[in-house]
Amino acid sequence: MTRDALLHIVGSGPAGLAAAHAALDAGAAVCLIDDNHAPGGQIWRGGPGRWTDARATRMWTALHDHPRFTHLAGTQVIGCADANTLLVEAADGGATIPFQRLLLCTGARELSLPFPGWTLPGVTGAGGLQALIKGGMPVRDRTVVVAGTGPLLLATAATALQAGARVAAIVEHQPWSRLGGFGLALLARHKAKFAQAVSLFAALRTVPYVTGARIVAAAGDDILRGVTVTVQGRETHYACDFLGAGFGLVPNTDLGRALGCATADGAILVDAMQKTSRANVWAAGECTGIGGVDKAVAEGRRAALAALGLHPAARDAPALRAAHAFAGLLARTFAPNDALKTMYRPDTIVCRCEDVTAAQLLPHRDWREAKLATRVGMGPCQGKTCGPACAFLFGWTPPDSRIPILPASARALSSIE
CATH class of the missing domain: 3.50.50.60 (FAD/NAD(P)-binding domain)
Known part of the structure; x- marks a missing residue:
């Protein structure tokens, strides 16, 4: 070359x-x-x-x-x-x-899935919370819960602990039987990954690890005050300042x-x-x-x-x-399953840019029909958050990519020759 x-x-x-x-x-x-x-x-x-x-x-x-x-x-x-x-x-x-x-x-x-209270200040994606902490957001002596599914929950919890936060719980949606199979597969075929997982769990040994659980709602007035989760029909409430809710990428x-x-x-x-x-x-x-x-x-x-x-x-x-x-x-291990579709309620906002609720979307057959009747996907994110959520919840094909693919200033667009 x-x-x-x-x-x-x-x-x-x-x-x-x-x-x-x-x-x-x-x-x-x-x-x-x-x-x-x-x-x-x-x-x-x-x-x-x-x-x-x-x-x-x-x-x-x-x-x-x-x-x-x-x-x-x-x-x-x-x-x-x-x-x-x-x-x-x-x-x-x-x-x-x-x-x-x-x-x-x-x-x-991140795949963001709606649940009551997910738009409260203090609620982010799990990866988003990790990025904020790495970027310098102070969490020392604050209480954190990470919930959803996937290894990113563990990484985020570890980052929060290292920054001085109290991690009240790691709430994993997958059951322990599935997680155990994942661990055995790592041990058999991906030994370096298994060693990383063991090291991560050792760093998080003092943190409650709740499996087979699902978020019920985040609660608060003007900011997040806590989150309720359910495990086998029994609800538990965790008081917290930050909730990192991650359902995969x-x-x-x-x-x-x-x-x-x-x-x-x-x-x-x-x-x-x-x-x-x-x-x-x-x-x-x-x-x-x-x-x-x-x-x-x-x-x-x-x-x-x-x-x-x-x-x-x-x-x-x-x-x-x-x-x-x-x-x-x-x-295979961490794909979100249908149980996560039960987290939202009719009045839960799905498109947070335009405040479109689940009840407004449910009567429609696809993305195009919903967009004609509501403002779903028409905000600054152009459907980057609600599009994948609607694909998971309702089986809709995500919206097409439009230019500009990211919000751009009029000054930038006018300066392009």
Whole structure:
């Protein structure tokens, strides 16, 4: 590969950093675009000085200040001007970025499911709460509950404890029998993951871990005061200042769909070399399916080399197979089940941007019909929160991606030539 090759990468999480590192090693130039001001994405949030994963530090050390590396931090991609041109917005306004090879590492967002009180100040997603704490939100001597389903609950609880919070409970929706099977599968086929889980549980040994449970309601006046959960028909109330409610992740496919990339099962569809259905566009990491940091790193490396016309190293294949196997295990174990559809009530807000309740949505057959009759999905998030929720609750196909895919200022849009 000649040094004239330029690879544009959107997203600087584990997949994006791994891809940029592999591309530089191959002799290409890299332009890494990310809306955060520090690299790392959600998994490696906080920037180089706060990372605990040696891989992140090693890759960023190689990338930072490299003459063939350009980092456009604080720059959000808001759409595409044409098939090979991105529209971006930064602090100094809007711009266009043409590309020849584009790699999407756009990550995922949380699946937010409605329940009474979920719009109260103090209630966030589990990952959102973790990000706020890592970003410096003070929680020392405050009480936290994390509830929902998935390993992110444990990670969020550990982050809260390390920041000095009291964690009243971890409330996991899946029953202990399913969690036990997950642990045995880790021990048999993913020993490093099993060791991580054991270490995490050891750090959380003083925190009540409630399984087979479901949120009933969050309560408070102007702010959150507590949350009620039910276990086998018996309700328990926890007083708390913060509730992190997480029900899993959904791939962030907005930019991929805006570019015309095909999707399947809610993720960007890729082949064995991470190639999308669009010419000159590849994808890697959580946007191609939820699987964690190892999957993201392995796919990022493979996608970068494929985009440059190179063959991936044979030594990377076992890691990628193991990462995909772990992703499948996660999906089978922690997929939200129908019991979570009983959390909302008719007067529960589903679209929080436009205050659309479940009762207003229930008479409609699909997203389009509901949107014609209500303002669902017409707020600033453009259906990014309520769209996946409605897909889960009512079986509706999520809304199409529209440009701008993120809220953009009139100043930025007017400055784009």
